[in-house]
Amino acid sequence: MEVIIDIDDATPLFAQLMEQIKQAIVEGKKQPGDPLPSIRQLANDLELNNKTVAKAYRLLERDAIIQTKGYRGTFVHPDAKENCSVDLTAWVDETLVNIINQFKNAGVTDSEIRIAFSNAMSGKS
Amino acid sequence: MSDFILYGCIFIIQIFVISIYYPSKIVKRIRYVIAHFPPSKYPKLYPQGTQKTQNRVGIFIAMNGVITAIGLTLFFIIFVYNGGKFTAEDVGSGVPLAFAMVQFIPFLVLEFMSHQQFKLMRKGYHSTQKKASLAPRHFLDLVSSSTLVIAIFALLAYLFSELFLPSILGLDSQIQWSRIVSMFLVHTLYTVIIYFALVGKKMDPYQAESDRKNHIIFTIDSLLVSSILISVFFTLSILVNLYELDRLEFVTNSLFMQFVVILGIGKQLRFIKLANLNFDVYKVSTEN
Numbered sequence: 001m002e003v004i005i006d007i008d009d010a011t012p013l014f015a016q017l018m019e020q021i022k023q024a025i026v027e028g029k030k031q032p033g034d035p036l037p038s039i040r041q042l043a044n045d046l047e048l049n050n051k052t053v054a055k056a057y058r059l060l061e062r063d064a065i066i067q068t069k070g071y072r073g074t075f076v077h078p079d080a081k082e083n084c085s086v087d088l089t090a091w092v093d094e095t096l097v098n099i100i101n102q103f104k105n106a107g108v109t110d111s112e113i114r115i116a117f118s119n120a121m122s123g124k125s
Numbered sequence: 126m127s128d129f130i131l132y133g134c135i136f137i138i139q140i141f142v143i144s145i146y147y148p149s150k151i152v153k154r155i156r157y158v159i160a161h162f163p164p165s166k167y168p169k170l171y172p173q174g175t176q177k178t179q180n181r182v183g184i185f186i187a188m189n190g191v192i193t194a195i196g197l198t199l200f201f202i203i204f205v206y207n208g209g210k211f212t213a214e215d216v217g218s219g220v221p222l223a224f225a226m227v228q229f230i231p232f233l234v235l236e237f238m239s240h241q242q243f244k245l246m247r248k249g250y251h252s253t254q255k256k257a258s259l260a261p262r263h264f265l266d267l268v269s270s271s272t273l274v275i276a277i278f279a280l281l282a283y284l285f286s287e288l289f290l291p292s293i294l295g296l297d298s299q300i301q302w303s304r305i306v307s308m309f310l311v312h313t314l315y316t317v318i319i320y321f322a323l324v325g326k327k328m329d330p331y332q333a334e335s336d337r338k339n340h341i342i343f344t345i346d347s348l349l350v351s352s353i354l355i356s357v358f359f360t361l362s363i364l365v366n367l368y369e370l371d372r373l374e375f376v377t378n379s380l381f382m383q384f385v386v387i388l389g390i391g392k393q394l395r396f397i398k399l400a401n402l403n404f405d406v407y408k409v410s411t412e413n
Contacts, residue, residue, distance in 0.1 A: 002258055004255070005254070024259055030259060036259060037259060046255040048255070
């Protein structure tokens with residue numbers, strides 16, 4: 001199973017890598033428990049920065065697609081196939097739109113929403 | 126007198142094996158590739174065209190020719206036209222080792238030229254698409270367990286011989302710390318080479334993943350075999366010194382260098398068969 005990254009593509013490299021790994025799992029080419037290459041091996045093979053591959057792995061681990069077991073390496077998560085169908089970004093977008101619509105229906109202005117969001121992100125509220 | 130004749134025969138065989146037989150096999154292989162995978166159909170294999178490749182082959186042949194001539198001259202002076210000056214005791218046991226170092230120079234030059242070729246291939250690789258396998262490359266998955274066990278056993282046998290055997294046999298002998306340091310440095314170097322073979326960047330940007338895996342397997346295997354040879358050679362040297370079998374040193378030194386070539390270069394030529402390599406990756410494509 002090969003991953004193919006296009007450095008000219010507008011999609012960020014780490015996102016391309018994440019998508020390819022998810023695709024391999026969904027298509028059954030990688031099964032739960034299967035080992036994955038180390039960050040260094042994949043970075044050198046794809047001629048990417050270690051940090052790019054590390055970011056992809058970190059986000060995949062957050063989404064429970066892969067799991068790192070210390071010195072033993074990285075493996076496909078037991079629930080990876082189910083978790084691949086969960087699109088975290090789409091969920092965030094949908095939830096935010098719903099909340100913003102609720103605020104607007106309650107009469108909150110756009111600038112008030114922006115200030116509240118900014119304060120929430122910086123932890124000031 | 127019989128030792129003298131034995132030394133002469135061993136030395137001639139060394140000249141033949143290292144400077145004639147295996148170089149001719151390498152040249153034949155390179156010429157086969159040029160003939161069956163020409164630049165018109167496989168341009169990516171020849172970043173500078175075939176003339177440069179032919180020049181490299183010419184340099185390799187010339188160097189081996191000169192070294193063969195030097196070897197035969199040495200043989201003639203020491204073993205034939207010595208006017209009765211030399212006996213077996215006079216022939217330095219270090220002659221095979223020292224001459225083998227010279228015989229290895231063309232192989233090192235060829236290796237350097239190969240690296241230059243790969244560098245040019247990487248420079249000419251303009252594809253925006255990067256490919257990688259999702260299969261991890263672990264040392265224990267790629268190494269032959271029997272070879273690894275033998276290498277570890279041989280190393281332990283050498284260390285035992287160096288550190289404990291003289292005292293066990295009640296013989297007076299000093300520990301050669303230079304040998305122990307050499308073993309440590311050599312095995313550290315081998316570990317680094319294996320590490321970079323497993324996780325380092327591709328030398329040949331077009332190489333198919335299966336060919337790369339086979340190349341890594343061969344690299345690990347050849348380094349383990351080299352480790353076994355060095356351990357055996359050092360152990361034999363210790364035994365030769367302990368039992369004052371200095372007359373065997375010339376033979377063991379020469380045979381060691383010959384085995385390094387037979388089990389190194391010879392094995393590579395047998396293991397990596399051209400028919401099994403994927404040369405389609407060097408064909409013209411719309412990609413790059």
